[in-house]
Amino acid sequence: MSGIQIWLHQTLLKGTAVAEFMRSNWGWPTIESVHFIGLTLLFGTIAVWDFRLLGMAKRIPIAEFHRLVPFGVLGFAINASSGSMFLMTEPNQYVYNPAFQFKLLLLGLAGLNVLLFYTTAFRRLAALAPGVDAPRSVRMFGAVSLICWIGVIICGRLITFYRPFACGPTEATAFVLQCIPL
Amino acid sequence: MFDPFFTWLESTAFSVWMRESPSVFAFPIILAVHTIGLGLLAGINAAIDLRLLGIAARIPLLEFRRFLPYMWLGLWLNLASGVALLIAYPTKALTNPLFYIKLALIATALAILRVVRRRALGGSAAPPLSGSGNMKRLALASLTCWAVAIAAGRFLAYTYIRLMVDSVPTPRPWIP
Numbered sequence: 001m002s003g004i005q006i007w008l009h010q011t012l013l014k015g016t017a018v019a020e021f022m023r024s025n026w027g028w029p030t031i032e033s034v035h036f037i038g039l040t041l042l043f044g045t046i047a048v049w050d051f052r053l054l055g056m057a058k059r060i061p062i063a064e065f066h067r068l069v070p071f072g073v074l075g076f077a078i079n080a081s082s083g084s085m086f087l088m089t090e091p092n093q094y095v096y097n098p099a100f101q102f103k104l105l106l107l108g109l110a111g112l113n114v115l116l117f118y119t120t121a122f123r124r125l126a127a128l129a130p131g132v133d134a135p136r137s138v139r140m141f142g143a144v145s146l147i148c149w150i151g152v153i154i155c156g157r158l159i160t161f162y163r164p165f166a167c168g169p170t171e172a173t174a175f176v177l178q179c180i181p182l
Numbered sequence: 183m184f185d186p187f188f189t190w191l192e193s194t195a196f197s198v199w200m201r202e203s204p205s206v207f208a209f210p211i212i213l214a215v216h217t218i219g220l221g222l223l224a225g226i227n228a229a230i231d232l233r234l235l236g237i238a239a240r241i242p243l244l245e246f247r248r249f250l251p252y253m254w255l256g257l258w259l260n261l262a263s264g265v266a267l268l269i270a271y272p273t274k275a276l277t278n279p280l281f282y283i284k285l286a287l288i289a290t291a292l293a294i295l296r297v298v299r300r301r302a303l304g305g306s307a308a309p310p311l312s313g314s315g316n317m318k319r320l321a322l323a324s325l326t327c328w329a330v331a332i333a334a335g336r337f338l339a340y341t342y343i344r345l346m347v348d349s350v351p352t353p354r355p356w357i358p
Binding site: 043 | 206209210211213214217218220221222224225226227228229232237238240241242245246248249252328329332333335336337339340341356
């Protein structure tokens with residue numbers, strides 16, 4: 001793990017133009033605002049679908065929520081880009097941060113969940129008439145998605161409380177281990 | 183003028199606990215809850231606004247009222263967590279004009295939601311006005327209010343002058 005962390009840290013440090021902008025007076029707070037607006041777009045459009053899968057608002061044909069997905073994708077794109085800008089500015093505050101590591105893990109799970117949903121369940125759902133419950137196996141996707149995204153938000157907010165101190169670009173750490181607390 | 187009030191509030195047991203407890207369930211989790219509430223309330227409202235703007239037009243607009251309870255859940259979570267965060271650092275928020283701008287924007291967004299609920303989500307006996315130009319303007323105004331309120335909330339962490347009642351003022355020469 002540590003080899004990847006050191007490589008990632010040093011790669012991220014190459015984004016010097018981004019880091020310079022982020023260190024300007026309004027850079028960091030502006031991108032943070034963008035990150036939270038993206039979060040809202042992403043979470044809102046996903047949550048309504050998850051709630052529908054779990055049995056809410058049954059009169060809406062399930063597959064119709066598919067039309068809101070581009071806005072969820074837009075929110076994700078906004079957040080992947082703005083998130084990368086934080087990383088390029090203070091890589092050691094993220095690469096060695098256990099809250100950030102868990103956030104990435106949950107993002108991966110959420111991504112896998114979406115992939116499995118579209119490859120296995122979506123085609124069957126598209127044929128379902130309004131007023132019909134999603135099959136029990138498909139409800140799982142909604143539950144996993146909600147739990148993952150709420151977890152992503154919690155871990156994201158906790159990043160600032162688990163900042164590792166004094167981590168240099170060559171210091172080796174294990175997964176979920178703080179670097180060297182001051 | 184309000185300094186005696188701030189002094190008192192900052193010395194209450196809850197305020198001290200919020201600021202000084204090493205527990206992750208004090209300040210950190212309450213802050214996280216505030217973000218989850220934001221996602222539920224503003225996020226689902228954004229989905230409704232997008233529908234009003236004509237996205238996913240085949241979803242019966244009326245059905246979106248089923249999601250309202252989750253938005254109220256978000257609202258209550260954020261009222262409670264917001265009050266807790268305010269008690270933790272009252273001087274920080276209440277001496278920053280941006281805090282009042284944030285509250286005004288949230289109040290406006292909630293007022294718009296009230297109109298949308300009554301006129302498009304079956305909140306009254308009047309016939310629904312879905313898709314009318316008026317509704318689209320309201321949806322745009324709602325999206326704008328939430329986006330600016332979110333930005334204002336983030337900037338609160340960077341624009342305060344006084345963190346606590348007796349702390350040294352933070353100079354911010356770039357703030358007009």
